[in-house]
Amino acid sequence: MPRKFTPKIITSNHLLRGDTIYLSPSGKWVDRFRQARVFTDETEATQALAAIDRQRNIHVGAYLADASVSKDGVPQPAHFREQFRDTGPSNYFHGKQAEV
Amino acid sequence: MYNYSEFDETFVRARVAEFRGQVERRISGALTEEEFKPLRLKNGLYLQLHAYMLRVAIPYGTLNSRQMRQLAMIADRWDKGYGHFTTRQNVQFNWPGLGDVPDILDALADVSMHAIQTSGNCIRNVTADHFAGAASDECEDPRPTAELLRQWSTDHPEFQYLPRKFKIAVTGSRADRAVTRAHDIGLRLITSEEEETGYQVLVGGGLGRTPMIAKIIRPFLPRQHLLPYIEAILRVYNLSGRRDNKYKARIKILVHETGLDELRSRIEAEFERRLADFAGVDQGVVAAIEEAFAAPAFVARPNNRHLDRLDADSNYREWVRTSLARHKRPDYGIVTVSLKRVGGTPGDATSVQMTALADLAEKYSHDELRVSHEQNIILPHVSRADIPAVYDGLRAAGLASANVGLISDIIACPGMDYCALATARSIPVAQDIARRFDELGLEKEIGPMKIKISGCINACGHHHVGHIGILGLDRAGVENYQITLGGDATDKAAIGRRAGPGFSAEALLPALERLVDRYLVERQDGSESFIDCYRRVGEAPFKSALYPGATQRRTRFRRRKRA
Numbered sequence: 001m002p003r004k005f006t007p008k009i010i011t012s013n014h015l016l017r018g019d020t021i022y023l024s025p026s027g028k029w030v031d032r033f034r035q036a037r038v039f040t041d042e043t044e045a046t047q048a049l050a051a052i053d054r055q056r057n058i059h060v061g062a063y064l065a066d067a068s069v070s071k072d073g074v075p076q077p078a079h080f081r082e083q084f085r086d087t088g089p090s091n092y093f094h095g096k097q098a099e100v
Numbered sequence: 101m102y103n104y105s106e107f108d109e110t111f112v113r114a115r116v117a118e119f120r121g122q123v124e125r126r127i128s129g130a131l132t133e134e135e136f137k138p139l140r141l142k143n144g145l146y147l148q149l150h151a152y153m154l155r156v157a158i159p160y161g162t163l164n165s166r167q168m169r170q171l172a173m174i175a176d177r178w179d180k181g182y183g184h185f186t187t188r189q190n191v192q193f194n195w196p197g198l199g200d201v202p203d204i205l206d207a208l209a210d211v212s213m214h215a216i217q218t219s220g221n222c223i224r225n226v227t228a229d230h231f232a233g234a235a236s237d238e239c240e241d242p243r244p245t246a247e248l249l250r251q252w253s254t255d256h257p258e259f260q261y262l263p264r265k266f267k268i269a270v271t272g273s274r275a276d277r278a279v280t281r282a283h284d285i286g287l288r289l290i291t292s293e294e295e296e297t298g299y300q301v302l303v304g305g306g307l308g309r310t311p312m313i314a315k316i317i318r319p320f321l322p323r324q325h326l327l328p329y330i331e332a333i334l335r336v337y338n339l340s341g342r343r344d345n346k347y348k349a350r351i352k353i354l355v356h357e358t359g360l361d362e363l364r365s366r367i368e369a370e371f372e373r374r375l376a377d378f379a380g381v382d383q384g385v386v387a388a389i390e391e392a393f394a395a396p397a398f399v400a401r402p403n404n405r406h407l408d409r410l411d412a413d414s415n416y417r418e419w420v421r422t423s424l425a426r427h428k429r430p431d432y433g434i435v436t437v438s439l440k441r442v443g444g445t446p447g448d449a450t451s452v453q454m455t456a457l458a459d460l461a462e463k464y465s466h467d468e469l470r471v472s473h474e475q476n477i478i479l480p481h482v483s484r485a486d487i488p489a490v491y492d493g494l495r496a497a498g499l500a501s502a503n504v505g506l507i508s509d510i511i512a513c514p515g516m517d518y519c520a521l522a523t524a525r526s527i528p529v530a531q532d533i534a535r536r537f538d539e540l541g542l543e544k545e546i547g548p549m550k551i552k553i554s555g556c557i558n559a560c561g562h563h564h565v566g567h568i569g570i571l572g573l574d575r576a577g578v579e580n581y582q583i584t585l586g587g588d589a590t591d592k593a594a595i596g597r598r599a600g601p602g603f604s605a606e607a608l609l610p611a612l613e614r615l616v617d618r619y620l621v622e623r624q625d626g627s628e629s630f631i632d633c634y635r636r637v638g639e640a641p642f643k644s645a646l647y648p649g650a651t652q653r654r655t656r657f658r659r660r661k662r663a
Contacts, residue, residue, distance in 0.1 A: 016127065016198050018151040057129035060147055079577050081516060084525075085149050089517035091445045091527045094180055094195070095150045 008045050009036035009075055010052065011085070012062035020085045020096065021059060023052060029059065032096065033086040038067055038075045101164055101468060102247050102392040104212040111255070112209045115216060119143045120202035127199065142222075144215025145201055148520050154193045154201060155218040156208060160228035160246035160270070161189030161471040161478075163213075165458035168469055170211040172454035178204050183454065185439060185447045187511055187562055188267070189227045189471045190218060194518055216254060221262045223253035223334075229271040229278045230472035233393060234434050234480040236426040240289045240297055242270035242278075244389045245326065248382060252327055259334050263341035264349035266334070267306075274591065279473060281305045281314045281593035282565055284351045285333060290320065298322045303333060303363075304355030307559035311595045312352040315360050317367065325371075328378045332371035336363065396466035396481055400431055403484035409491075416491055418544075419502040424487065427480075435465070435479040435490055436472070438501040438509060442534045445527050446512040447475030449499075456497035464490050473562075474511055476504065507542075507549040507616075508534035511562055515555025515572060516579075522555035524572025524579040529553055532609055537616075546616060548629045550589065565589035567631045568615065569596045570608070581608045583615075585642055586634050597639060599646050611646050618645035 010023035011033070021029040022036035030036065039045035045064055052062055066078035077083040088095020104112070119139070126136040140146075144155040156171070163171075171191055175183050178200045179193040186192055196204060208214055217224055226246040233241040249268060253259065259266070271278040272289035280286025286302035299321040305314025321329050333351075340358070342348045355363055409416050425434040437457065439447050449457070457477055461469045464486040470478035482490055494500040503509050510533060513519065515526030530553055537543050552566030556573075563569030569584035580602040587596030603611050618641055623633045634642065644650070 013147055018147055018196075018198065020150065056132055057127065060133050080579060081149075081574075084516055088150060089527075090525060091448075091517055091531070092180070 005040070005042040005045075006078075007067045007069060007075075008039045008064040009033065009067045010039070010045070010049055010062055011036070011065050011082070012052075012059035015058055015060050018060075023048065023062075031099070033067075033077055033082065034074050036067070036075050038069055039064070101162060102159075102243075102389060108212070109209070112212075112214045112216070113206075115143070115214065116202060116205040116209055119205060123198060123202055138220070141219040142216070143201075143205065144218035145196075145198075146219065146520075148194070148518050149516070150518065151195045152198055152201070153518065154196050154204060154215055155186070156191050156193070156213060156215050157218050157225040158189050158191060158213075158471050159250050160226060160232065160243045161230050161473075162228075162232075162243060163469050163471070164467050165462035165469070167211045167213055168454050168458035168461065170207060170213070172451035172458070174204055174207055175451040175454065177207075182448050182450045184445070184514065185449065185471050185475050185477070187473050187475060187513070187560055188225055189230070189473055190225055191471070192514075194514075219265075220260075221264050221266075222260050223249075223256070223262075223266045223268065226250050226253070227267070227269045227278055227283075227473060229273055229276075230470040230478050231277060231425065231434055231480065232272065232470075233395065234427050234432075235273050235275075235277075236428045237275055238273045238428065239291055240272040241393055242272040242287070242289055243393050244386060245272075245287060245289065245299075246270045247389045247393075248326070248386055249330070251385070252330075252382070259338065262334070262338055263343045264346065266337075266351070268330075276589075276591040276593070277472075279562070279565065279589045279593075281591075282307055282311075282562070282589065283314065285330065286314050287326075292320050296322065299326060301329065301333075304352040304360075305593075306350050306352045307562060307564045308350070309347050309557050309559075310350075310352065310356075311559065311564040312356065313593050313595060314352075315355060317360065317364050324380060324383055325375065327382050328374040329367075329371050332367050332374050335370050335374075336366050340366070396468070398429055398432060398481070399483065401483050401485040403431060403487075406484045406487045409488045415502070416488070419491055419500055420487070422502045422504045422506065427482075431484050433482050433484055433487055435482050435487070436504045437477040437479065437494060437499050438504050439476050439499075440503055440509045440534065441498060441501050442503070442508055442538045443531055444534075446510050446530050449477070453497050453499055456493060456499065460490055460493045464493075474509065476509070503534075503543060505548050505550075506544070507537050507546050507551060509550075510534065511550075511552040511566070513554050513556075513561035515553075515561075519555060519560075521558060522572070523557070523574040524555050524581065526553040526555040526561055526570075526572055529570060529572070529581065529605070529608065533612060536609055536613070540613075542616070542620075545620070546630070547627070548631075550587075550631075552587070552589075562589060563587070564595045565593065566596060567634070568612070571602075573602060575602065579605050581605065583611070583646060585639055586631070588631060599639065599643050600650070601647075614645040614648070615642055618642055 025037040269283040288300040301318040302314035465479035512526040512530040516522035554561035554563040565587040582602040584596030
């Protein structure tokens with residue numbers, strides 16, 4: 001039986017900076033996971049992923065990442081790997097956490 | 101030390117110019133990522149979790165003060181003020197922007213450095229004993245061999261698309277400090293009974309998913325036959341190595357599946373063919389290379405200051421005990437500078453520290469530095485008269501940790517803090533272990549100990565050959581750590597055995613404490629090392645320390661079964 005589709009966001013790395021970026025509800029790339037659009041429909045998610053393939057000189061290696069949504073509707077990483085991508089390394093105050 | 105020839109300089113500059121054009125075309129959209137990725141990897145540029153990462157080759161781990169200062173400059177100008185020294189004697193910058201990389205490569209070329217063949221399925225940076233040219237137990241300096249292999253393998257047209265990456269390590273000492281038995285090819289300079297110097301050639305070692313200890317394929321290879329023989333190995337591997345499955349593509353699998361004897365006969369047959377065509381031109385090149393690695397002009401000086409300081413300063417005494425190794429000259433010493441400050445990141449040095457190391461090397465170590473696979477820096481030729489000054493300089497730079505070879509001298513890969521392949525973090529685990537045993541004040545009591553941590557099965561942290569190995573995995577979305585015991589990276593190389601089920605991040609440290617406590621109880625004479633103790637008593641007491649409930653559970657199960 002196919003696995004039930006769980007909420008996802010689209011994330012990638014910026015071509016020039018290499019840092020993590022997320023596709024927002026307005027279709028723009030944003031810097032933080034919490035600003036990302038959450039897809040609950042598999043077809044919509046797959047089509048959106050295919051559509052951004054045209055922006056290949058902006059980003060590198062887009063993919064769907066699991067997300068959960070908090071009570072107040074804010075998307076959050078469902079896996080620790082995405083948590084680290086969204087914050088930065090744990091040994092230095094570098095990456096996204098330093099940009100806040 | 102070897103300096104770039106005009107050919108090297110021209111070649112590296114041409115590669116930088118070529119890559120600059122490739123980057124421009126990628127940014128303009130003329131190249132897709134699919135087209136660009138193999139090109140950037142050929143130039144050491146990876147895309148990791150948070151940013152690009154540039155891996156810079158440090159051939160056989162040797163560099164001079166000018167090169168180290170340039171690394172510091174690059175760290176300041178284009179990165180975040182630090183560099184990460186790796187288990188393959190390279191240095192990595194974790195935060196470069198794509199558009200800056202050609203300028204970084206030009207800055208590297210200014211000091212005869214590059215990032216060529218630090219990635220991809222080619223022959224990677226040839227590594228060597230980090231005490232090369234200085235060690236008291238050395239038969240011959242392995243670096244001329246490593247440099248010859250560097251020249252031969254760089255852009256070698258036949259070996260740019262091997263089934264998988266290929267790593268070679270060389271040592272000239274009895275004590276194996278280059279982990280030669282965990283490399284695709286390990287070369288050990290030896291002297292035959294007839295007093296001829298040549299190589300013992302090992303093949304098929306490697307860690308990763310299928311860890312294997314290399315086997316001797318040629319007990320003695322005359323030195324003039326090195327290139328045709330290595331070429332024969334590579335040619336057989338290139339043709340016969342598996343390309344259907346990347347996890348079975350390393351030469352160790354070919355050795356395992358073909359059998360050593362069969363593979364040897366294929367290599368020997370190819371070697372005979374190669375030898376017939378081989379003009380031996382490399383021997384002239386070797387002579388020139390050997391001249392470049394001539395020993396520095398050592399100066400005999402009294403070492404009273406060193407002896408006086410040993411008497412007067414217990415911190416100095418402790419640092420000397422862990423950090424100073426015997427040099428081939430009794431009035432000199434080899435200083436290992438720990439990049440393992442308690443609570444720091446293993447292998448990281450700030451630009452300020454790199455500059456301090458460059459200054460110390462220039463002033464006190466005949467302008468030489470080495471990077472060890474254990475992620476430390478070596479000052480290979482320090483007069484004993486200057487050791488107090490070196491210690492003071494290191495202290496001022498925060499680099500005088502007296503922990504080389506002890507439990508906090510941990511190898512750790514970047515893990516999931518940086519690496520896109522990682523399944524769990526390594527760095528915080530290393531930091532926690534170092535802090536905990538520092539708090540307990542047990543480090544000195546425990547004595548020699550090698551803990552090695554990898555954040556995934558690829559084993560960049562060499563966990564398989566750690567006395568205690570730690571492998572970070574993702575278990576159902578949670579970081580989980582497996583422990584292996586009894587590994588050894590030296591001439592007694594051994595792959596550690598998995599102790600049992602993994603531990604959560606929270607349970608790992610208490611488990612390690614129980615393990616170390618058991619060792620302190622089990623060891624003989626209060627001085628037996630952990631690895632010797634493990635070999636003597638076996639894994640059972642350590643497993644019962646790691647899994648204290650397991651014996652009781654097994655007993656209850658047997659009782660129920662009998663009932």
